[in-house]
Structures are given as structure tokens and as C-alpha cells.
Amino acid sequence: MTTTVHRQAPPAGREPRPARGRSGLFHFIPERVRRAGLPYLLLLPALFFELIVHVIPMVLGVVMSFKELTQVYIRHWWGAPWSGTGNYRVAVRFNAPIGRALLDSFLITCAFTVLAVGLCWLLGTTAAILMQDRFRGRGVLRAVFLTPYALPLYASVIVWAFMFQHDNGLVNHVLHDQLGVTGDRPFWLIGDNSFWSLLVVSVWRNWPFAFLCVMAGLQNIPRELYEASAIDGAGIWQQIRRITLPSLRSVNQVLVLVLFLWTFNDFATPFVLFGRSAPAAGDLISVHIYSASFVTWNFGTGSAMSVLMLLFLSLVTAGYLLTTNRTRKNRA
Amino acid sequence: MSVRARTAIGAVIGATLLAVLPGCGGGTSTGDSGGNSHPKTLTYWASNQGASLEDDKAKLTPELQAFEKQTGITVKLEVVPWSDLLNRILGATSSGQGPDVLNIGNTWSASLQTTGALLPFDDQTFAKIGGKGRFQESALASTGASGKTPTAVPLYSLAYGLYYNKKMFADAGISKPPATWDELVQDGRRLTTGGRYGLAVEGANVSENVHHAFVFAKQHGADFFDASGNPTFTSPGAVEGVKQYVDFIARDKIAAAGNAEYDQNQSIQDFATGKAAMLLWQAAGPNLQKHGMKPDQYGVAPVPVQSGTPGPGQNIDSMVAGINMAVFKNSQNLDGALKFVQFMTSDAEQKKLNGAYGSIPPVKTAAQDPAFSNPELTVLRNTIATSAAPLPQVPKESQFEELVGGAIKDLLADAAAGRPVTTQSVQQRLAKAQQQM
Numbered sequence: 064m065t066t067t068v069h070r071q072a073p074p075a076g077r078e079p080r081p082a083r084g085r086s087g088l089f090h091f092i093p094e095r096v097r098r099a100g101l102p103y104l105l106l107l108p109a110l111f112f113e114l115i116v117h118v119i120p121m122v123l124g125v126v127m128s129f130k131e132l133t134q135v136y137i138r139h140w141w142g143a144p145w146s147g148t149g150n151y152r153v154a155v156r157f158n159a160p161i162g163r164a165l166l167d168s169f170l171i172t173c174a175f176t177v178l179a180v181g182l183c184w185l186l187g188t189t190a191a192i193l194m195q196d197r198f199r200g201r202g203v204l205r206a207v208f209l210t211p212y213a214l215p216l217y218a219s220v221i222v223w224a225f226m227f228q229h230d231n232g233l234v235n236h237v238l239h240d241q242l243g244v245t246g247d248r249p250f251w252l253i254g255d256n257s258f259w260s261l262l263v264v265s266v267w268r269n270w271p272f273a274f275l276c277v278m279a280g281l282q283n284i285p286r287e288l289y290e291a292s293a294i295d296g297a298g299i300w301q302q303i304r305r306i307t308l309p310s311l312r313s314v315n316q317v318l319v320l321v322l323f324l325w326t327f328n329d330f331a332t333p334f335v336l337f338g339r340s341a342p343a344a345g346d347l348i349s350v351h352i353y354s355a356s357f358v359t360w361n362f363g364t365g366s367a368m369s370v371l372m373l374l375f376l377s378l379v380t381a382g383y384l385l386t387t388n389r390t391r392k393n394r395a
Numbered sequence: 396m397s398v399r400a401r402t403a404i405g406a407v408i409g410a411t412l413l414a415v416l417p418g419c420g421g422g423t424s425t426g427d428s429g430g431n432s433h434p435k436t437l438t439y440w441a442s443n444q445g446a447s448l449e450d451d452k453a454k455l456t457p458e459l460q461a462f463e464k465q466t467g468i469t470v471k472l473e474v475v476p477w478s479d480l481l482n483r484i485l486g487a488t489s490s491g492q493g494p495d496v497l498n499i500g501n502t503w504s505a506s507l508q509t510t511g512a513l514l515p516f517d518d519q520t521f522a523k524i525g526g527k528g529r530f531q532e533s534a535l536a537s538t539g540a541s542g543k544t545p546t547a548v549p550l551y552s553l554a555y556g557l558y559y560n561k562k563m564f565a566d567a568g569i570s571k572p573p574a575t576w577d578e579l580v581q582d583g584r585r586l587t588t589g590g591r592y593g594l595a596v597e598g599a600n601v602s603e604n605v606h607h608a609f610v611f612a613k614q615h616g617a618d619f620f621d622a623s624g625n626p627t628f629t630s631p632g633a634v635e636g637v638k639q640y641v642d643f644i645a646r647d648k649i650a651a652a653g654n655a656e657y658d659q660n661q662s663i664q665d666f667a668t669g670k671a672a673m674l675l676w677q678a679a680g681p682n683l684q685k686h687g688m689k690p691d692q693y694g695v696a697p698v699p700v701q702s703g704t705p706g707p708g709q710n711i712d713s714m715v716a717g718i719n720m721a722v723f724k725n726s727q728n729l730d731g732a733l734k735f736v737q738f739m740t741s742d743a744e745q746k747k748l749n750g751a752y753g754s755i756p757p758v759k760t761a762a763q764d765p766a767f768s769n770p771e772l773t774v775l776r777n778t779i780a781t782s783a784a785p786l787p788q789v790p791k792e793s794q795f796e797e798l799v800g801g802a803i804k805d806l807l808a809d810a811a812a813g814r815p816v817t818t819q820s821v822q823q824r825l826a827k828a829q830q831q832m
Binding site for chain 2: 134135137138140159160161164228229230248250252253254338339340342343354357358359360361
């Protein structure tokens, strides 16, 4: 951000300055302020919309989290009684049912996110590296790999839901009827297995994005590096470890962060797969908050939980950017 | 300052003003009190009653045109799918920008009543639409908390019935549908052979679970809320009732374990395709026929009771299901809105619309029409008139539905996975739900 601003600031004294004392609408403002102020003035509309679209709803959400907001008050929600930190205390009292359920959901979401992001990255990077060299049919394969990402979310997830059905689903047909891997037909949409079915669907949906990003990153690595290293006797693994991965560093930094935020916040996938009341093992935090607020009409508690989630995500993001940037600087 | 800079500043200020102005204008229509400043138009949110949103539009539009011819009021119709309806209503309530007239699920009546956004139907208001006496008592009981002025009027009524496959019953040598649960379990065991099951349940559907749990608890003399509106989920009767329902999969094994994950009406499909011999459903007729079952292939009987015959008190055998119609208090066409409610609850429209949707008119005189006397609707009509009770009309009804329905979904999942379901485990799960209230 900062670098772009510096770059775009016009170097002083390049343009001929208008003569001092010329009459103008804003002549009473000192020249220096006028020059420095223009960029900020140009930013105003963007700032205005940023306020309306992002900041104000967020602030309202924070305000709501301190109110006892149920259906009784939604007509005049600003008149709802203040509950102080009551909503937060309910949300973090982990030995009571509501706090306990939130904590469980949070832990499930963390485990799910780590696995899903890891697998997405691994699959995406592997596929991108394998398809780095030209071969016949590469374009077709690329297109095929990208389809899950291009399909409408609802349609693709509902197809997965059908495939995971206990009695008639494709998954059980293959695992149980054809291969005989499982003794009984397992349930995938209820009970503990729902974690794994959610993971499969999420990775299936998101890995093409990792593939796409890494593929773009690979285009920027000069071929000569590989040729030179091959002459020096480097094998495939060494090339990947010493050339490919270090060159992908900045791409990966953004990719992992974005994947993390998307996966952690994912609402649509679990909601379509499990409906509004998800089994405990697939109870991701966004759906959990949705049912804690919208479905049970307790918007104050829901807001408090959302604020806690926002804080957590901001902390993780800030920590991540700090550490990755520091290591990058150290290396440079 | 250069000309360019000045133009830029002008553009910035202009754009900012343009953006701000509509923001100021938007606030004017959000009044608290309604009136009659727009007497020529109404906006109506209809719930999805037909096979699709288009189907609803096709059925309602001619009636709305007839209303326009009668009164000169144009009705703008929007059919809202069930998945969106409650969110849309809450949005309309908090913003003050909503329809004039809308349909609500009757179980939401008490919750929405407490928002204060809906027009109360006191006796005077009821008089404007033809009087309270025209409606079925059980349907009126689900228009708001008891003792408070209702904020909705019944529009379509439904009740649960026991649907059974005549041929499967005959093949198993069963001559008549079960009247008690013991008989149902016995019959169910005889019918459960060769990959077919006695009963189909929609185990992952939170609302269906709650509707059944409510009836079972009632039959054990229990309620999920006490007189002052506090949850009593763990009373022995409620636990017994929930366990009896879960036992269809857990102990009796007359329903397939796979039913525990049904939430897209797969149980209707199973019944229609002969995979299950019995189904507890509200007005399943049109749906069954859509799946290729002919009306003479299935019979309809009252939902069983513990002993005796269906009636009031502990022999309740259905919730009062149905759709209510409500008016937003801040409507700018209150008189027109009431005229529209009167029109929709008139005998002629009640017959037409309930006939088209396969439901029962909550208006007594309309329900007498021979169109509602086929075997299926006769059973449902009698149930509504004599042995149906409304779900608890308390402000926390939707929490109750979500938590208890979710608890039963978990218990059924346990049963399906082969884990034991005991009185104790049912009680623990319900206690957890109650603590979350």
C-alpha cells in the first residue's frame, strides 16, 4: 500500500507551478496544503462508500453485541436495553452449554481449516508443478481442473449431498457395495463422519483456486534457472525445493492467507450440505453463529460471537503478515 | 489552482452529494403508524404453498385480479420461498420497509406478535373482516399467545394424518390401519421385511421432529412449556414422548436407519415408491400423486394415540398446522389491507384456494363444502376440528423448534449409528437443549 502511494506522488517541481497570487476559488488555502490535500480530496468518495459498505455495518454489529437484542426489540433495535458485556460472557462461559457449543464449533473449525487449507495448497501446487511443462492435452486438463471452481456453489454442493446419502449415495455404493471397504454403510451427513465429508467437499471446491494462483506464479520463474540447475546436476526434487518453492513465496503468502479466511468463514458449503442444524462434527462457526442468532432470534449474542470471530481472524491475519514479512525481509 | 484540479474537486463534491441525497430520502417512508395514504395499491408476500413459486403465482394471480375488479386496489404479489420468508419478515420488521399483507407460518405467530410490527386483530378489527366466529377454534388458537390480542388470522389449515399403503397392508394380512402406537409398532414389524420398512420418518428435518415430539409429549400428559412460558423439556412425559418417537428407529426398528438423514422429503418418496408402508404427514396427497401414486393406492387414517380414540387432552393426535395471514401495522393502506384479508378469508376464496392447495379451510362454513369431503381431507378435517392442538404459542417458539428438533435429530443419528438410546440419554440431550434456552 505505502509503496504505491509514494510512487504515485508527483515529484516536486516537475510541472511548472501556476504564478503565485493568481485569483482562484480556493486562493485562501496555502499552496502547500492545496497540493498535498488533493489526493485526499479525491479519496473522499471512496472513503464515503467504504464507510457505508464496510465500516458502519461493522460498527453497528459491534454496538448490537452490547445489546439484548431479541425479536421484541428489532423494530427499534437502537432502543434495546444495553446488556454490557453480558452477550460476551455468555459466549465465552465455556462450562455452560452455549459457550461450550461455541468453543466446540471453534475448535472443529480450526481443525477443519488447517486440514482444508493444507490439502488445497498441496493439491494445487502439485498439479500446477506437474503441468508446468507443455504436453499434449494440457489446456484441456487445466480446464477440467478448474471446473469445480467454476460451477455454481449450490448446485455442486447439493450433488455432493446426494452422493453422500446413506442408502442411495454414490460414495457408499462404491465404498461398501463395490469395494467392500466398510463393513456397514457409514453415514456421511450425520454423526462424526460429517467432518470428513465436509472436508472433501471443501477441498474439492477450493483447490482449483490454489492451482490457478500457483500456475500464475510459475509463469514468472525464468526457464533458464531450471536449465542452469539441471546443468549443475540438480534433480527434480532439488529444483522444486530450491527454485520453485522459493520463487512462489510471495504468491503462497497471499494464497494461504486468502484460503484460510475463506475456509474459516465458509458458510455456504456446510449450510447446503447439512442444512441449518449441522451435526456437531461439521458445525462450522459461521453456521453455528447463524443458528445462534438468526434461527433463534437472539441477535445480540450472535453479534457478540461474530465480533469475537472478527477479533480472532484479525489477530491471526496480523500475526501471519508480520511473521511472513519479517522472514522475507531477513532472507532478502 | 489549475482548471483540472478545480474540475476534479467539483466532480468529487457532486458525486458525494449524489451519493448522500438518496440516503436522506430513504428515511421518509419508515413511519411507525400506518394510515391510508396509498389506498390504491397493496404489496402481498405469499408463502410457497404450491409445487413451485410459479405454480403459486399462477394460482393466486386470477384471484388478485378478481379482488382488483371488486375494489380497484392493485395487489403486487411476491411469492417468498420458505427458506427466506422468516429472514425477510425480520428484515422488514427492523427496517420498517415491508409488505402490507403477508403470510406467516402459524407456529411463528407468538414470536412475531412480540415484535409489535403486526396489526392486532381485536374484536373491532375482526368485525371488519366478518367476525371471529367464522373461524375454527383450533386454528384461531394458533394466531398468537393465549390471552393476548391475536396478530394474524388463519388462512389455510393442515393436520397430520397416517398414510398407509393399501396393497402392502393387504399383502401382510393387516385388515385395518393401526389406531394405537402399539398396533402401529406391531404392524410395522410385520411390514418390515425384505428391504421394506413399516414406517418412513423425516429424521433430519428439525421441524418435522418437533411436530411429532409435541404430539407424543401431549399424549404422555406433558408440555414443553409451563403456564408461565418457561421451558420444561425434561419432564418425564416429554422425555417418554421423544423416546417413543426415536424408538421407531432405535428399538422397534420399523423405520430404516437411513431415515435419520432425511431432510428433503425423501420419506414421501420412500412411501410413494413402496419402500415404506406408513407415513405421518400433513396433506401428503398432492405430493404422493406427483411421485406417481394413485389416490386409491393409499389410505388415510387418524394418527394413532396411546389408547382409545383421538380427542382432546391426552388424545391429541396432531398439531394445528397451517398458514396465517397478517397485516403490517405501518402499512400505508390499512383499510385496503383489511379488505384484502376479508376477501381472502371469504367463503368463495377459501374454497378455491384451499381446494387448489390441498389444505382445509379454517373458515367453518367453507370447510363444509363437499370438495373437502374426500376420504383424505375428511380425516384431516375431523382432526383439526376435534383432536389437534397448536404448538406452544410462546415468544421463544423458534428457539424451541431449533433446539428440541436438533436434539431429536442427534438422537436419531445416534440410533441410526447403532448407539443405544435410553431414557437417560434422551433426558440429557433435552436438558442440554433446555439450558441453551
